[in-house]
Amino acid sequence: MKKPKIRELCEALRSFFSRPFTTTFPLTAHEPAKKFRGKPEYNEDTCVGCGACFQVCPSKAIDMVDEIKDGLGRRILIHHPKDCLFCGECERNCITGDGIKLSRIFDIAYFDEKDVQDRIEHELLLCKHCGQVIGAVKHLTWIRKKLGNLAFSQPVLISRFTGEIRLATGAEESFSGETDRTDILKTVCPGCRRLAFISDEGGER
Amino acid sequence: MKNKKRVIIPIGPYHPLLEEPEFFSLYCDGETVVDVEWEAGYNHRAIEKLSESKHWDQVTFLVERICGICSTSHPFAYCNAVEDILGITVPERAKYIRSIIGEMERIHSHLLWVGLAGHFLGYNTVFMWAWKYRETILDMFEMITGNRNHYAMFRIGGVRRDIEDGDIPSLRKVLGEMEGKLEMLTRAVLDDPVLAVRLKGVGVLTRRDIKDFGAVGPVARASGVDFDVRKDDPYAAYPLVKWKVITTGNGDVFDKAVVRLLETFESVSIIRQCLDAIEGKKGEIENQVREVPAGQGIGRHEAPRGECFHYVRSDGANSPVRHKIRAPSYVNIPTFKASCTGQTISDVAIILAGVDPCYCCTERVAVYDAGNKKKLYGFPELVEMSRKKTERIIKGEMK
DSSP states (O other): OHHHHHHHHHHHHHHHHSOOSSOOTTTSOOOOOTTOOOOEEEOTTTOOOOOHHHHHOTTOOEEEEEEEETTEEEEEEEEOTTTOOOOOHHHHHOSSSSSEEEOSOOOOOOSSGGGTOEEEEEEEEEOTTTOOEEEEHHHHHHHHHHHGGGGGGSHHHHHHHHHHTTOSOOOOOOOOSSOOGGGGGSSOOHHHHHHHHHHHHHSOO | OOOTTOEEEEEOSSOSSSSSOEEEEEEEETTEEEEEEEEEOSSOOOHHHHHTTSOHHHHHHHHHTSOSSSTTHHHHHHHHHHHHHHTOOOOHHHHHHHHHHHHHHHHHHHHHHHHHHHHHHTOHHHHHHHHHHHHHHHHHHHHHHSSSSOOOOEETTEESSOOOGGGHHHHHHHHHHHHHHHHHHHHHHHHOHHHHHHHTTSSOOOHHHHHHHTOOHHHHHHTTOOOOHHHHSOOTTGGGSOOOOOOOSSOSHHHHHHHHHHHHHHHHHHHHHHHHHHTTOOOOOBOOOOOOOSEEEEEEEEETTEEEEEEEEEOSSSSOSEEEEEOHHHHHGGGHHHHHTTOBHHHHHHHHHHTOOOOSSOSOBEEEOTTTOOEEEEHHHHHHHHHHHHHHHHHTSOO
């Protein structure tokens, strides 16, 4: 009976003379662990705007908005911390490896959600014929670099590649109203290219 | 009601006291509970349906959020189920890592329970100390997996993150300290004369009751039913390490506490052996899974509260066509019918706590007189009654 009380008394005294176990968090900054999974953040340099993070997110915390205005396209990727699970799937599935990274930021309480949202904008490449989205410019450039010479097998990539190595004249691609054979090698979306093939084979649409 | 003097005490319906909200009516004759009725299904979150709309890999994150305390037990069982369909085994290193995470969770869950049990008995020092010791385990989780809860470690075919050699020494240090503290806490609970009087013989479940209700986990083991999925249906690294199933024979709340406290020592020993096995070695941590063929599989895991069961059926597409989940509390809660009957109202709080349901948002229990629907007791009053009984025992007024 007495011995157990002494044992507990020792623990009580030790607790009494050591400093409080709780931290004074708002006053002193909290340092999370090294591997802490905090708010995901986009990297301006390495994000190519492919939208893989948007597709794999289990809780749909990432929004992908394609805006087309006056013939110019913009892709906006927005991360909403209120829906985020901090699972790290976006980082794991990022095609460039570090386009989106989980930071160690844990303090994401907000009055206005825009204060904590992370967003990144990308220029979109649009079909010169119908105006549909082909992909983000940075994404296509990334694919082109990844493919190397194999990029010559893809018409859209050819047009970008030849421009880079100064094979192309740099002249603006011109379009007549109808799709025709010459459109196959221009910056057109897959749908329009198929139309161009069909009209070439059959002579009419 | 035949007997008008009977008082019905409703607990619920949004069950405040328990992991899955449900509704209890305690039929009381004076101070004594004569019958308990139970209803469930109030907190339907449609997780099984939602999982049919998610990709195989995404479901692990969904099922992780079924329970806030034992958050790794559901992905564990789900991954076991999908691997049963696939017919694959995970790499050995992944097996050890899975077991380490599972056992660390058991330690923190049992410490949480000990703390809450102390709180309900009026032993707030136990509550403070047990939660203080638990905190170091949560810090280890943050260090290894990146989050204090919802570790996101499990993946079909393996684990997502490796335990690096650099983290192992600090984990060993914490386990060493933890063992001393657990020793102190366990002895303090076992030797305490007040707790013995307060808990022994309270809420007794016999072996027969356990078989009848199909109870699992520490609740069953406290009654001498030697049922543990880790031993009976071995998975992960459990057959590769040495450990024993803790059982006691009396089936009262005291024995449930003893089983839980002694299990934490087994967990510490399992984690140590797993760490020995992975330290200084390199290895694959996952088998790549490209697609899940058509078929069905079951997965089980011994969660801190008992057997967690998942059934998954696949038609070869991207997401499950049927996902059935049975959490351990679901089978443990009906045992209240056996354990609460014949007990006093002041013991009900600790008996309900005895099966380790989740106490998320209390203050919703109310005691009503059947005749005039007047509110008699709320949950705070029940806890207060429980504490007063302990005080009376300390003063020597009761035996």
